[in-house]
Amino acid sequence: MIAALGLIVGVVLGLLLQPTVPNWLDPYLPIAVVAALDAVFGALRAFLDGIFDDKVFVVSFVSNVLIAALIVYLGDKLGVGGQLSTGVIVVLGIRIFSNVAAIRRHLFHA
């Protein structure tokens, strides 16, 4: 309940405030969103497993976002930004998929 509430509040806030992203942050936003998505799905799975923990979620959320952005930043500086982004997306995508699969098994008992 509280989680859905937080999500809705966040989306509404974002849509209302329409914060402008500074140009230097622009390339890292999409990858940060994917990393955050991974943390959120991980949290949902942990919640369904009954082992959710606030602190772990927040730490994994923040560190996921920061590390993903940092990797892409480093990649940009080294001239392999595109490839590193792809790598990060692949790893996060696999994690999201397997987490969603576990969530699905929880919800549908299938």
Next chain:
Amino acid sequence: MSDVPAQVPPDEDHDVPSGNVPGTHDGVRGARPPLQSDGASRRSQQPFVGLLEHVAATSLDEDYAHVAQLRAASGERAQERADGSRPGRPGLTALVALAVFGVLVATAGLQTRRDADQSARSRESLIKQADAGKAELGRRRDEAASLSRQIRTEQTRALAETARGQSEQAKLDRLGLAAGAVRTTGPGIAVRVDDARDATSGTQQVQAPDLQKLVNALWLIGAEAISINDYRVTSLTAIRDAAGAVTVNYRSLTRPYVVRAVGDPDTMAARLIDTSGYQTLLTLESSFGLRLDIERKDSMVLPAATLTLRHARAAPATGADK
């Protein structure tokens, strides 16, 4: 997936892709029932084969299991925490984090839409600029052509007024003809060269050296002006192969190649056949099927070449030149 007690942790030590024997750790872990997910249970039995499998197997952050295990060990599970949140349920911090996530998603979405608008706009403006540039270029070209025509008529008129001018004009005509700087009309021959029918290999196609030989042979028999497919051949012309096409003055031609030469139409054809260059072409015709055809023309118009003269200039004397 079966419902298994929540406090069971996936064992983080098993991430290491090496032969790791389960159950050799401390007693607390060894005593626990099997792990809850199929991925996790597989993990405890065999080392990881590949990176992707590893990523899939460790998709849930192990910290969750770790903290749950610590909590279970300290018997905190049923108690309320100091900050009022219950373990296993999201609390205020999770709400804040999720709100941040929502803002991130909304911002990213809005940003992408804005960027799309912007890139569409910039593309449109680029297309507009290119069109305007092209139109401007065409206009300038027409202007340059009309101006040079004007210069020529003015020049002819000015020169025609004096005797010296007339002789200069005659000289100019002769030189312009030889240099290819002026449009030229006259009788002559047209040699049509084409690839073999259904040509499959490069040897069955007309290549730049073939055209070079033909042009040189035509110069040899006294052609006054030569053009290939409406490109005037001058002493500065390069006939080359580039990317499978013959280029003249760095412009690609398409087959068939028609080489026109102004000269005496009665004797040129016969003399051309005697040249060694044309003999080579005849050999190519008989052995590879290239198609050759010489035609007598009573009147042809050869276009003027666009000439850019590059010539050396004396450098201004400076103090360093001693």
